[in-house]
Amino acid sequence: MIGRDLIGIEDLERSEIERILDTAERMREVGGRVVKKVPTLRGRTVVNLFFEASTRTRVSFEIAGKRLSADVVNFSPASSSLKKSESILDTARTLDAMDPDLVVVRHEVAGVPKRIADVLAAPVVNAGDGAHEHPTQALLDLLTVRQEKGRIDGLTVTIVGDILHSRVARSNIFGFTKLGAEVRVVGPPPMIPMNVETLGVKVFTTLRDALAGSDVVMALRIQNERLAGASVPSIREYSATFGLDRAKLHYAKDDAIVMHPGPVNRGVELSHDLTDDRPSVILDQVRNGVAIRMAVLYLFAGRPPSQSALGEGS
Amino acid sequence: MRISHEILERNDDIASLYLVAIPNGGIPLARILAANLRQIADEEPTVGVLDTTLYRDDLTSTAERPKLRLTEMPSAVDDRTVILVDDVVKSGRTIRAAMDALMDFGRPKMVQVVGLVDRGHRELPIKLDYVGKNVPTSPEEIVQLNGNDGRSGTPLEVVILPEDVREECAANRSST
Numbered sequence: 001m002i003g004r005d006l007i008g009i010e011d012l013e014r015s016e017i018e019r020i021l022d023t024a025e026r027m028r029e030v031g032g033r034v035v036k037k038v039p040t041l042r043g044r045t046v047v048n049l050f051f052e053a054s055t056r057t058r059v060s061f062e063i064a065g066k067r068l069s070a071d072v073v074n075f076s077p078a079s080s081s082l083k084k085s086e087s088i089l090d091t092a093r094t095l096d097a098m099d100p101d102l103v104v105v106r107h108e109v110a111g112v113p114k115r116i117a118d119v120l121a122a123p124v125v126n127a128g129d130g131a132h133e134h135p136t137q138a139l140l141d142l143l144t145v146r147q148e149k150g151r152i153d154g155l156t157v158t159i160v161g162d163i164l165h166s167r168v169a170r171s172n173i174f175g176f177t178k179l180g181a182e183v184r185v186v187g188p189p190p191m192i193p194m195n196v197e198t199l200g201v202k203v204f205t206t207l208r209d210a211l212a213g214s215d216v217v218m219a220l221r222i223q224n225e226r227l228a229g230a231s232v233p234s235i236r237e238y239s240a241t242f243g244l245d246r247a248k249l250h251y252a253k254d255d256a257i258v259m260h261p262g263p264v265n266r267g268v269e270l271s272h273d274l275t276d277d278r279p280s281v282i283l284d285q286v287r288n289g290v291a292i293r294m295a296v297l298y299l300f301a302g303r304p305p306s307q308s309a310l311g312e313g314s
Numbered sequence: 315m316r317i318s319h320e321i322l323e324r325n326d327d328i329a330s331l332y333l334v335a336i337p338n339g340g341i342p343l344a345r346i347l348a349a350n351l352r353q354i355a356d357e358e359p360t361v362g363v364l365d366t367t368l369y370r371d372d373l374t375s376t377a378e379r380p381k382l383r384l385t386e387m388p389s390a391v392d393d394r395t396v397i398l399v400d401d402v403v404k405s406g407r408t409i410r411a412a413m414d415a416l417m418d419f420g421r422p423k424m425v426q427v428v429g430l431v432d433r434g435h436r437e438l439p440i441k442l443d444y445v446g447k448n449v450p451t452s453p454e455e456i457v458q459l460n461g462n463d464g465r466s467g468t469p470l471e472v473v474i475l476p477e478d479v480r481e482e483c484a485a486n487r488s489s490t
Contacts (some may be wrong), residue, residue, distance in 0.1 A: 002379075026365070026382035035418040038368040068368075298368075299379050 138171035161220030339401030
Protein backbone atom coordinates (compact mmCIF):
# COMPACT_ATOMS: atom_id res chain seq x y z
CA MET A 1 0.00 0.00 0.00
CA ILE A 2 2.69 2.50 1.01
CA GLY A 3 5.12 3.32 -1.78
CA ARG A 4 8.85 2.94 -1.86
CA ASP A 5 9.84 6.55 -1.15
CA LEU A 6 8.34 9.43 0.85
CA ILE A 7 8.87 12.52 -1.27
CA GLY A 8 5.77 14.57 -0.54
CA ILE A 9 2.35 14.57 1.11
CA GLU A 10 0.96 15.39 -2.35
CA ASP A 11 1.69 11.78 -3.39
CA LEU A 12 -0.09 10.17 -0.42
CA GLU A 13 -3.64 8.90 -0.14
CA ARG A 14 -5.69 9.83 2.89
CA SER A 15 -5.54 6.22 4.12
CA GLU A 16 -1.74 6.22 3.86
CA ILE A 17 -1.47 9.42 5.89
CA GLU A 18 -3.75 7.91 8.53
CA ARG A 19 -1.69 4.71 8.58
CA ILE A 20 1.46 6.73 9.33
CA LEU A 21 -0.34 8.74 12.05
CA ASP A 22 -1.72 5.58 13.68
CA THR A 23 1.73 3.97 13.64
CA ALA A 24 3.26 7.11 15.18
CA GLU A 25 0.64 7.02 17.92
CA ARG A 26 1.97 3.61 18.96
CA MET A 27 5.58 4.76 18.63
CA ARG A 28 4.93 7.49 21.20
CA GLU A 29 4.58 4.79 23.83
CA VAL A 30 8.13 3.55 23.13
CA GLY A 31 9.43 7.07 23.79
CA GLY A 32 7.75 7.02 27.20
CA ARG A 33 9.54 3.89 28.41
CA VAL A 34 12.56 3.73 30.69
CA VAL A 35 14.40 1.77 27.99
CA LYS A 36 13.50 3.83 24.91
CA LYS A 37 14.58 1.26 22.38
CA VAL A 38 13.03 -1.59 20.44
CA PRO A 39 14.96 -4.06 18.25
CA THR A 40 12.82 -3.55 15.14
CA LEU A 41 15.48 -2.17 12.75
CA ARG A 42 18.49 -3.95 14.27
CA GLY A 43 21.20 -4.35 11.65
CA ARG A 44 19.64 -1.76 9.31
CA THR A 45 21.49 1.37 8.27
CA VAL A 46 19.83 4.77 7.93
CA VAL A 47 21.84 7.56 6.28
CA ASN A 48 20.97 11.19 6.98
CA LEU A 49 22.15 12.97 3.85
CA PHE A 50 21.75 16.66 4.63
CA PHE A 51 23.00 19.08 1.97
CA GLU A 52 21.29 21.96 3.76
CA ALA A 53 22.04 22.85 7.35
CA SER A 54 19.57 21.44 9.84
CA THR A 55 19.93 20.48 13.45
CA ARG A 56 16.42 19.81 14.66
CA THR A 57 15.18 17.63 11.84
CA ARG A 58 18.45 15.70 11.63
CA VAL A 59 18.53 15.05 15.38
CA SER A 60 14.89 14.01 15.28
CA PHE A 61 15.57 11.44 12.54
CA GLU A 62 18.69 10.30 14.37
CA ILE A 63 16.87 9.71 17.66
CA ALA A 64 14.02 7.99 15.82
CA GLY A 65 16.44 5.63 14.07
CA LYS A 66 18.28 4.85 17.27
CA ARG A 67 15.08 4.11 19.17
CA LEU A 68 14.36 1.49 16.52
CA SER A 69 17.94 0.10 16.88
CA ALA A 70 19.01 1.15 13.37
CA ASP A 71 22.57 2.30 12.80
CA VAL A 72 22.30 5.98 11.91
CA VAL A 73 25.02 7.71 9.92
CA ASN A 74 25.03 11.47 9.39
CA PHE A 75 26.53 12.84 6.22
CA SER A 76 26.47 16.59 5.62
CA PRO A 77 28.62 17.43 2.62
CA ALA A 78 29.54 21.08 2.31
CA SER A 79 27.03 22.22 -0.27
CA SER A 80 29.49 24.66 -1.84
CA SER A 81 31.42 21.76 -3.34
CA LEU A 82 28.21 20.17 -4.61
CA LYS A 83 26.64 22.84 -6.73
CA LYS A 84 26.28 20.71 -9.82
CA SER A 85 23.56 18.13 -9.83
CA GLU A 86 25.89 15.53 -11.31
CA SER A 87 28.06 15.60 -8.25
CA ILE A 88 25.02 15.39 -5.98
CA LEU A 89 23.94 12.25 -7.77
CA ASP A 90 27.49 10.92 -7.62
CA THR A 91 27.54 11.47 -3.89
CA ALA A 92 24.23 9.67 -3.60
CA ARG A 93 25.45 6.76 -5.74
CA THR A 94 28.59 6.45 -3.63
CA LEU A 95 26.46 6.24 -0.51
CA ASP A 96 24.15 3.76 -2.16
CA ALA A 97 27.06 1.45 -2.90
CA MET A 98 27.44 1.10 0.88
CA ASP A 99 23.99 -0.52 0.96
CA PRO A 100 21.98 1.65 3.33
CA ASP A 101 18.40 0.55 4.04
CA LEU A 102 17.03 4.09 3.86
CA VAL A 103 18.38 7.53 2.98
CA VAL A 104 16.95 10.73 4.45
CA VAL A 105 17.63 13.68 2.14
CA ARG A 106 17.46 17.41 2.69
CA HIS A 107 18.49 19.90 0.02
CA GLU A 108 17.90 23.61 -0.55
CA VAL A 109 16.76 22.93 -4.12
CA ALA A 110 13.28 21.56 -4.76
CA GLY A 111 13.23 18.19 -6.52
CA VAL A 112 16.65 16.91 -5.44
CA PRO A 113 15.30 14.13 -3.14
CA LYS A 114 13.18 12.85 -6.03
CA ARG A 115 16.18 12.89 -8.38
CA ILE A 116 18.22 11.01 -5.80
CA ALA A 117 15.40 8.52 -5.20
CA ASP A 118 15.36 7.78 -8.92
CA VAL A 119 18.96 6.56 -8.89
CA LEU A 120 19.11 4.84 -5.49
CA ALA A 121 18.29 1.27 -4.61
CA ALA A 122 17.45 2.37 -1.06
CA PRO A 123 14.16 4.10 -0.27
CA VAL A 124 14.42 7.88 0.13
CA VAL A 125 12.61 10.07 2.65
CA ASN A 126 12.47 13.79 1.89
CA ALA A 127 13.46 15.88 4.93
CA GLY A 128 12.78 19.17 3.15
CA ASP A 129 13.61 20.32 -0.37
CA GLY A 130 13.59 24.01 -1.22
CA ALA A 131 10.08 25.43 -1.23
CA HIS A 132 8.62 22.09 -2.36
CA GLU A 133 7.73 19.78 0.55
CA HIS A 134 8.67 18.75 4.08
CA PRO A 135 6.43 15.72 4.54
CA THR A 136 7.49 14.61 8.04
CA GLN A 137 6.87 18.12 9.38
CA ALA A 138 3.32 18.07 8.02
CA LEU A 139 2.77 14.59 9.45
CA LEU A 140 3.89 15.64 12.91
CA ASP A 141 1.64 18.71 12.68
CA LEU A 142 -1.30 16.50 11.71
CA LEU A 143 -0.56 14.15 14.61
CA THR A 144 -0.36 17.05 17.07
CA VAL A 145 -3.68 18.51 15.88
CA ARG A 146 -5.37 15.11 15.95
CA GLN A 147 -4.24 14.61 19.55
CA GLU A 148 -5.35 18.09 20.60
CA LYS A 149 -8.68 18.14 18.79
CA GLY A 150 -9.48 14.46 18.44
CA ARG A 151 -9.99 14.86 14.69
CA ILE A 152 -8.84 16.74 11.59
CA ASP A 153 -12.07 16.54 9.60
CA GLY A 154 -14.07 19.75 9.72
CA LEU A 155 -11.43 21.87 11.49
CA THR A 156 -10.34 25.29 10.28
CA VAL A 157 -6.57 25.63 10.06
CA THR A 158 -4.99 29.02 9.36
CA ILE A 159 -1.39 29.27 8.17
CA VAL A 160 0.20 32.67 8.75
CA GLY A 161 3.32 34.06 7.10
CA ASP A 162 5.55 33.45 4.12
CA ILE A 163 3.47 30.87 2.27
CA LEU A 164 5.40 31.44 -0.97
CA HIS A 165 8.77 30.20 0.28
CA SER A 166 7.48 27.62 2.74
CA ARG A 167 7.70 23.88 2.12
CA VAL A 168 6.09 23.43 5.54
CA ALA A 169 3.04 25.36 4.34
CA ARG A 170 2.80 23.37 1.11
CA SER A 171 3.02 19.99 2.82
CA ASN A 172 0.51 21.07 5.45
CA ILE A 173 -1.91 22.38 2.82
CA PHE A 174 -1.87 18.96 1.14
CA GLY A 175 -2.11 17.09 4.44
CA PHE A 176 -4.86 19.05 6.11
CA THR A 177 -7.03 19.31 2.99
CA LYS A 178 -6.68 15.58 2.30
CA LEU A 179 -7.86 14.87 5.83
CA GLY A 180 -10.89 17.12 5.47
CA ALA A 181 -9.89 20.39 7.15
CA GLU A 182 -10.49 23.86 5.74
CA VAL A 183 -7.12 25.53 5.21
CA ARG A 184 -6.71 29.30 5.15
CA VAL A 185 -3.56 31.22 4.35
CA VAL A 186 -2.76 34.81 5.29
CA GLY A 187 0.34 36.98 5.03
CA PRO A 188 1.80 39.99 3.26
CA PRO A 189 0.58 39.84 -0.37
CA PRO A 190 4.08 39.30 -1.84
CA MET A 191 4.35 36.16 0.33
CA ILE A 192 1.14 34.58 -0.98
CA PRO A 193 1.76 32.45 -4.08
CA MET A 194 -0.24 33.18 -7.23
CA ASN A 195 -3.13 30.76 -7.75
CA VAL A 196 -2.66 29.17 -4.34
CA GLU A 197 -6.46 28.74 -4.33
CA THR A 198 -6.00 25.88 -6.78
CA LEU A 199 -4.56 23.86 -3.89
CA GLY A 200 -7.95 24.15 -2.18
CA VAL A 201 -7.14 26.90 0.33
CA LYS A 202 -8.84 30.21 1.10
CA VAL A 203 -6.71 33.35 0.90
CA PHE A 204 -7.16 36.17 3.40
CA THR A 205 -5.50 39.55 3.52
CA THR A 206 -6.07 40.48 7.15
CA LEU A 207 -5.14 38.38 10.17
CA ARG A 208 -8.40 39.26 11.88
CA ASP A 209 -10.57 37.83 9.10
CA ALA A 210 -8.37 34.77 8.69
CA LEU A 211 -8.43 33.91 12.38
CA ALA A 212 -12.19 34.22 12.82
CA GLY A 213 -13.46 30.71 13.55
CA SER A 214 -10.01 29.07 13.41
CA ASP A 215 -9.32 25.95 15.48
CA VAL A 216 -5.61 25.88 14.67
CA VAL A 217 -3.25 28.78 13.96
CA MET A 218 0.08 27.87 12.43
CA ALA A 219 2.73 30.59 12.30
CA LEU A 220 5.59 30.12 9.86
CA ARG A 221 9.14 31.16 10.48
CA ILE A 222 10.15 34.44 8.83
CA GLN A 223 13.50 33.95 7.21
CA ASN A 224 15.51 37.12 7.55
CA GLU A 225 17.52 36.47 4.42
CA ARG A 226 14.31 36.42 2.43
CA LEU A 227 13.04 39.60 4.04
CA ALA A 228 16.20 41.25 2.73
CA GLY A 229 14.67 40.65 -0.70
CA ALA A 230 12.20 43.40 0.28
CA SER A 231 9.02 41.28 0.30
CA VAL A 232 7.89 43.27 3.32
CA PRO A 233 9.22 46.60 4.50
CA SER A 234 10.53 45.52 7.90
CA ILE A 235 10.46 42.92 10.61
CA ARG A 236 8.76 45.40 12.89
CA GLU A 237 5.97 46.00 10.43
CA TYR A 238 5.54 42.26 9.83
CA SER A 239 5.35 41.64 13.54
CA ALA A 240 2.78 44.40 14.07
CA THR A 241 0.55 43.10 11.28
CA PHE A 242 1.00 39.33 11.27
CA GLY A 243 2.83 38.54 14.53
CA LEU A 244 0.62 36.61 16.94
CA ASP A 245 0.03 37.59 20.53
CA ARG A 246 -2.73 36.83 22.99
CA ALA A 247 -4.74 39.90 21.98
CA LYS A 248 -4.83 38.92 18.31
CA LEU A 249 -5.50 35.32 19.20
CA HIS A 250 -8.87 36.39 20.58
CA TYR A 251 -10.09 36.61 16.99
CA ALA A 252 -9.77 32.82 16.74
CA LYS A 253 -11.91 30.25 18.55
CA ASP A 254 -11.56 30.20 22.33
CA ASP A 255 -9.93 26.80 22.30
CA ALA A 256 -7.65 27.48 19.32
CA ILE A 257 -4.11 26.09 19.49
CA VAL A 258 -0.98 27.78 18.17
CA MET A 259 1.71 25.92 16.25
CA HIS A 260 5.11 26.79 14.83
CA PRO A 261 7.61 24.56 13.01
CA GLY A 262 10.49 26.21 14.90
CA PRO A 263 12.83 27.74 15.59
CA VAL A 264 10.69 30.72 16.63
CA ASN A 265 11.87 34.28 16.12
CA ARG A 266 10.55 35.42 19.48
CA GLY A 267 8.62 38.63 19.27
CA VAL A 268 8.32 38.36 15.48
CA GLU A 269 6.01 35.47 14.53
CA LEU A 270 4.90 34.83 18.10
CA SER A 271 5.06 36.91 21.27
CA HIS A 272 7.31 35.60 24.05
CA ASP A 273 4.57 34.31 26.30
CA LEU A 274 2.77 32.64 23.43
CA THR A 275 5.98 30.84 22.45
CA ASP A 276 6.38 29.28 25.86
CA ASP A 277 2.89 28.50 27.10
CA ARG A 278 -0.47 27.14 26.12
CA PRO A 279 -2.26 27.41 23.83
CA SER A 280 0.97 26.94 21.87
CA VAL A 281 1.91 23.29 21.42
CA ILE A 282 5.39 23.77 19.97
CA LEU A 283 7.14 21.27 22.23
CA ASP A 284 4.43 18.67 21.59
CA GLN A 285 5.20 19.13 17.89
CA VAL A 286 8.87 18.37 18.58
CA ARG A 287 7.97 15.29 20.64
CA ASN A 288 5.62 14.05 17.96
CA GLY A 289 8.37 14.61 15.39
CA VAL A 290 10.36 11.74 16.82
CA ALA A 291 7.29 9.47 16.85
CA ILE A 292 6.42 10.37 13.24
CA ARG A 293 9.97 9.68 12.07
CA MET A 294 9.99 6.35 13.91
CA ALA A 295 6.76 5.48 12.10
CA VAL A 296 8.21 6.53 8.75
CA LEU A 297 11.40 4.53 9.28
CA TYR A 298 9.39 1.51 10.41
CA LEU A 299 7.09 1.68 7.38
CA PHE A 300 9.70 2.54 4.73
CA ALA A 301 13.09 1.14 5.82
CA GLY A 302 14.44 -2.28 5.04
CA ARG A 303 11.44 -3.84 3.39
CA PRO A 304 12.34 -6.49 0.85
CA PRO A 305 13.31 -4.74 -2.40
CA SER A 306 10.30 -4.18 -4.63
CA GLN A 307 10.29 -4.99 -8.26
CA SER A 308 10.60 -1.32 -9.18
CA ALA A 309 13.53 -0.84 -11.53
CA LEU A 310 16.37 1.44 -10.61
CA GLY A 311 16.28 4.56 -12.73
CA GLU A 312 19.39 5.61 -14.53
CA GLY A 313 19.35 9.16 -13.23
CA SER A 314 20.06 12.13 -15.43
CA MET B 315 -12.13 -20.35 35.89
CA ARG B 316 -9.97 -23.45 36.20
CA ILE B 317 -6.93 -21.49 35.03
CA SER B 318 -7.65 -18.87 37.68
CA HIS B 319 -7.56 -21.56 40.38
CA GLU B 320 -4.33 -22.94 38.99
CA ILE B 321 -2.81 -19.46 39.10
CA LEU B 322 -3.88 -19.18 42.75
CA GLU B 323 -2.33 -22.54 43.59
CA ARG B 324 1.04 -21.43 42.31
CA ASN B 325 0.98 -17.80 43.40
CA ASP B 326 -0.21 -16.80 46.87
CA ASP B 327 0.20 -13.03 46.55
CA ILE B 328 -2.39 -11.98 43.98
CA ALA B 329 -1.80 -8.27 44.51
CA SER B 330 1.78 -8.61 43.27
CA LEU B 331 0.73 -10.53 40.15
CA TYR B 332 0.89 -8.71 36.84
CA LEU B 333 -1.22 -10.13 34.00
CA VAL B 334 0.23 -8.97 30.70
CA ALA B 335 -2.07 -9.54 27.73
CA ILE B 336 -0.77 -10.02 24.22
CA PRO B 337 -3.13 -8.25 21.80
CA ASN B 338 -5.59 -8.75 20.44
CA GLY B 339 -6.78 -12.16 21.68
CA GLY B 340 -5.09 -12.00 25.07
CA ILE B 341 -6.86 -8.84 26.19
CA PRO B 342 -10.39 -10.19 26.93
CA LEU B 343 -8.86 -13.32 28.40
CA ALA B 344 -6.69 -11.31 30.83
CA ARG B 345 -9.76 -9.31 31.90
CA ILE B 346 -11.69 -12.51 32.59
CA LEU B 347 -8.80 -13.94 34.59
CA ALA B 348 -8.45 -10.73 36.62
CA ALA B 349 -12.18 -10.69 37.37
CA ASN B 350 -12.12 -14.36 38.40
CA LEU B 351 -9.12 -13.81 40.68
CA ARG B 352 -10.85 -10.90 42.37
CA GLN B 353 -13.94 -13.03 42.89
CA ILE B 354 -11.99 -15.96 44.36
CA ALA B 355 -9.29 -14.20 46.34
CA ASP B 356 -10.81 -10.75 46.84
CA GLU B 357 -7.63 -9.26 45.45
CA GLU B 358 -6.98 -8.03 41.95
CA PRO B 359 -3.81 -8.37 39.91
CA THR B 360 -2.50 -5.55 37.73
CA VAL B 361 -3.42 -5.93 34.06
CA GLY B 362 -1.25 -4.61 31.24
CA VAL B 363 -1.18 -4.92 27.47
CA LEU B 364 2.02 -5.53 25.52
CA ASP B 365 2.22 -5.50 21.73
CA THR B 366 4.97 -7.72 20.37
CA THR B 367 5.02 -6.45 16.77
CA LEU B 368 8.21 -4.38 17.10
CA TYR B 369 9.95 -7.48 18.50
CA ARG B 370 8.90 -9.93 15.79
CA ASP B 371 11.59 -12.03 14.15
CA ASP B 372 10.02 -12.01 10.69
CA LEU B 373 10.00 -8.28 9.90
CA THR B 374 12.73 -8.73 7.29
CA SER B 375 10.57 -11.00 5.21
CA THR B 376 7.22 -9.21 5.32
CA ALA B 377 6.62 -6.84 2.43
CA GLU B 378 3.88 -4.88 4.18
CA ARG B 379 4.69 -3.78 7.69
CA PRO B 380 2.30 -5.24 10.25
CA LYS B 381 -0.02 -2.82 12.01
CA LEU B 382 1.09 -1.87 15.50
CA ARG B 383 -1.26 -2.59 18.35
CA LEU B 384 -1.82 -1.15 21.79
CA THR B 385 0.83 -1.26 24.50
CA GLU B 386 -0.25 -0.08 27.94
CA MET B 387 1.86 -1.05 30.90
CA PRO B 388 0.36 0.80 33.87
CA SER B 389 3.12 -0.01 36.38
CA ALA B 390 6.66 -1.34 36.62
CA VAL B 391 7.32 -5.07 36.26
CA ASP B 392 10.37 -5.19 38.54
CA ASP B 393 10.27 -7.90 41.21
CA ARG B 394 6.76 -8.98 40.27
CA THR B 395 5.46 -12.24 38.92
CA VAL B 396 4.34 -11.57 35.37
CA ILE B 397 1.85 -13.86 33.66
CA LEU B 398 1.78 -13.48 29.89
CA VAL B 399 -1.70 -14.13 28.52
CA ASP B 400 -2.35 -15.17 24.92
CA ASP B 401 -5.31 -16.86 23.32
CA VAL B 402 -3.76 -19.27 20.82
CA VAL B 403 -0.16 -20.50 21.10
CA LYS B 404 1.51 -22.36 18.28
CA SER B 405 5.14 -21.76 17.29
CA GLY B 406 6.03 -19.94 20.49
CA ARG B 407 7.59 -17.06 18.55
CA THR B 408 5.10 -14.51 19.86
CA ILE B 409 5.85 -15.60 23.43
CA ARG B 410 9.58 -15.20 22.72
CA ALA B 411 8.94 -11.68 21.40
CA ALA B 412 6.77 -10.89 24.43
CA MET B 413 9.50 -12.02 26.83
CA ASP B 414 12.06 -9.81 25.10
CA ALA B 415 9.66 -6.87 25.20
CA LEU B 416 8.93 -7.53 28.86
CA MET B 417 12.62 -7.39 29.77
CA ASP B 418 12.79 -3.88 28.30
CA PHE B 419 10.25 -2.84 30.91
CA GLY B 420 12.30 -4.13 33.83
CA ARG B 421 13.30 -7.29 35.65
CA PRO B 422 10.35 -9.41 36.66
CA LYS B 423 10.81 -11.88 39.51
CA MET B 424 9.27 -14.66 37.43
CA VAL B 425 7.45 -15.04 34.13
CA GLN B 426 4.66 -17.56 33.56
CA VAL B 427 2.55 -18.11 30.44
CA VAL B 428 -1.17 -18.76 29.92
CA GLY B 429 -2.38 -20.07 26.57
CA LEU B 430 -6.08 -20.63 26.17
CA VAL B 431 -5.53 -22.94 23.25
CA ASP B 432 -2.30 -24.86 22.70
CA ARG B 433 -1.99 -26.06 19.13
CA GLY B 434 1.40 -27.69 19.45
CA HIS B 435 3.92 -27.21 16.61
CA ARG B 436 6.39 -25.38 18.84
CA GLU B 437 9.40 -23.94 17.00
CA LEU B 438 11.12 -22.60 20.11
CA PRO B 439 11.81 -24.20 23.51
CA ILE B 440 8.80 -22.59 25.19
CA LYS B 441 6.25 -24.38 27.36
CA LEU B 442 3.00 -23.06 28.75
CA ASP B 443 2.39 -22.94 32.50
CA TYR B 444 -1.39 -22.88 32.16
CA VAL B 445 -3.30 -24.34 29.22
CA GLY B 446 -7.02 -23.98 28.62
CA LYS B 447 -7.27 -26.68 26.02
CA ASN B 448 -4.88 -28.71 23.93
CA VAL B 449 -6.14 -28.67 20.38
CA PRO B 450 -4.22 -30.94 18.04
CA THR B 451 -4.12 -29.29 14.63
CA SER B 452 -2.17 -29.48 11.46
CA PRO B 453 0.16 -26.51 11.00
CA GLU B 454 -1.80 -25.15 8.06
CA GLU B 455 -5.14 -25.03 9.78
CA ILE B 456 -6.51 -21.84 11.30
CA VAL B 457 -7.93 -21.78 14.80
CA GLN B 458 -10.69 -19.32 15.44
CA LEU B 459 -12.07 -18.56 18.87
CA ASN B 460 -15.69 -17.55 18.99
CA GLY B 461 -17.06 -15.82 22.05
CA ASN B 462 -13.70 -14.42 23.18
CA ASP B 463 -15.17 -10.99 23.79
CA GLY B 464 -14.46 -10.45 27.45
CA ARG B 465 -17.89 -11.36 28.78
CA SER B 466 -17.19 -13.79 31.56
CA GLY B 467 -19.42 -16.80 31.36
CA THR B 468 -19.77 -16.82 27.60
CA PRO B 469 -18.82 -20.32 26.56
CA LEU B 470 -15.83 -20.32 24.28
CA GLU B 471 -16.06 -22.21 21.08
CA VAL B 472 -12.93 -23.42 19.36
CA VAL B 473 -13.39 -23.78 15.64
CA ILE B 474 -10.75 -25.43 13.53
CA LEU B 475 -10.96 -24.13 10.02
CA PRO B 476 -9.42 -26.06 7.17
CA GLU B 477 -6.59 -24.66 5.16
CA ASP B 478 -8.70 -23.39 2.28
CA VAL B 479 -10.43 -20.68 4.28
CA ARG B 480 -7.10 -19.18 5.32
CA GLU B 481 -7.52 -16.24 2.96
CA GLU B 482 -10.97 -15.34 4.16
CA CYS B 483 -10.20 -15.23 7.83
CA ALA B 484 -6.70 -13.81 7.62
CA ALA B 485 -8.11 -10.50 8.77
CA ASN B 486 -9.46 -11.69 12.11
CA ARG B 487 -7.30 -14.68 12.79
CA SER B 488 -5.68 -15.05 16.14
CA SER B 489 -3.24 -17.88 15.71
CA THR B 490 0.59 -18.15 15.68
